[in-house]
Structure formats: structure tokens, C-alpha cells
Amino acid sequence: MAHLTASLRHRQGTAFAELGLTPATARALHELDPDRPLPARDLADRLGCDRSNVTALVDRLEQAGLVERRTDPADRRQKTLVVTGDGRGVRDRVTEVMSDSRLLAGLSDTELSTLRDLVWKVSDGGCPEPCDPA
Template sequence: MLPTDPAPGAADVLDRAALAGDVVRQVERVAAAMHRERQIGLAKLGLTPAVARALHELDPDRPLPARALADSLGCDKSNITALVDKLEQAGLVQRRSDPADRRLKTILVTDAGRRIRAEVRELAAEFRLLDGLTDAELGTLRELIGKVSNAACDGDPCDDAAAAAGAACGEVPAP
């Protein structure tokens, strides 16, 4: 007759697997809710995620060549052209000739772009989903998520630009 009880330690493995699965499902729910809330906030500002990401990557104090923006987003230059067109049409950036090499165009964040960029940054800090956490809990959550995030990258440059490259490069609907 075969034993019906799991081997010693097997229950611990099953409990850990169930716990990990529950954590993953909850993280996915939170991520989906945060994504939805961010989409709504960006839409209120007249931005798509791709356009907002491009604006975020620009340094308001230093004009940036389009090629450098493409590199930082992990995009093809042709996609950056469309993103910069949308930013320029919205009055958030201007294209200017590089004084050192007039053949190159640089992207300069306008005053309106600075204001909108600041509002986009505030969106991240205003997630009502986190309102129920104390400062200490928020700090602990940041540490734990950072630990998981760092493990996911496993020493690779796993930054936001690389993770968001598809979204930042792929869609370019009008803001």
C-alpha cells in the first residue's frame, strides 16, 4: 500500500508555491489597477503612455538629439520622429538645430512641457491605491518590490526604458 501522506517537507513546498502564486496574482491585480489609473491620468493630460514616456526621458535643462532619445527608449529613430511630432504639436517640445552641428536636430522641452512633465511625475505619487499604507509600510513595500525587481533583472540593465520600449515605441495615437 502506498503512503497517502506527502513526504516530509512536501507540504512546505506546496504552501510556499500557493503563497507565491497568491502574491503573484495580487501583484498582477495591483499592477493592472495602477496601469488603468495611470492611463486615465495621462488621458486627462492629453498624453498617451508613449508620448509621456518620451517626455519623461527628455532632460528639461539640456536639448537632446533625437537619436539619443531613441537610444534611451530602445526605439527606432522613425518611431521617435512620430513621438516628437506629437510632443511638438502639443507644444511640449521644440526641434532646434544643434549649434555645434547644424545638420543635427535637438529636442528642447518647452515651458509647457516642463509643467506637463511635472504633472506626469505627480501622477506616480498620487496613486490612491497606496493611500491606505503608512509611510513605514510604503517604505517596506518599496524595499520588497525592489528586491524582487532586482532579482528579475539578474544583473542585466533592466531599467524602465528597456521594460517600456515596446509601449514607448509602438503606439503613437494623437495626444
């Protein structure tokens, strides 16, 4: 499991670096909905981190031209995060990288089902249908 996770992180990290992002900035961009501005405090909640960390992430995204801070029209004291046009394209690519399953491409459908069932079994003691709990 650790080897699989490390391999996946390495592949994602390499792809994110090609986009000029770190894994943390990629995840932050991924969490932003291009059609709904979001306050930075809400992004911090989604990422499960301190607001000061989000400030640094947003600074990097803003410097790259992927995100803008804008005044919230409903509450002018608050800034919201808006994904730019360039940010939308990069975010789409980040989403592709995060869902890339090439690491598992060599497995048959039966092997994939077995892997899924085993991961479910060790992760929470249960498994989805048609998992055989025995």
C-alpha cells in the same frame, strides 16, 4: 503583482489622457530634460526603442506645443529636442503622476516596509536593509 501593476497603469493612463498624452508620449516627455536639449537618437536610447518610433512620439509632442525641434548649434546637421514653456508645465505634471503613491495610501508604514521587502525579495533575490531575508 499583476493586479497592482494594471491598477497603477490604468490610473496613470487616465491622468495622462487628461493631459492630452498617451503613456508613450508622457514617458518621452518625462525623459527630456527641459534645461538640456537632446538629440532624438539619444531619446530613442533612453526609451529603448527604434528611432522611427521616437519620430512619431516627437511629432505628437511638437503638434501639442510641448516640444520643438531645433538645429544643434554645435552640429547644424543635427536636430535637438527642446521642451517648450508649456511643455515644462505638462512635464512637471507627468512627473507627479508617475510618482503618485495614492494607490498605496491605505497602507501603514509597517505594511509599506513589508511590501518593499517582499518586492525586493521576489525581484532579484536580495533586499535592502533592514529586510529579513528569511
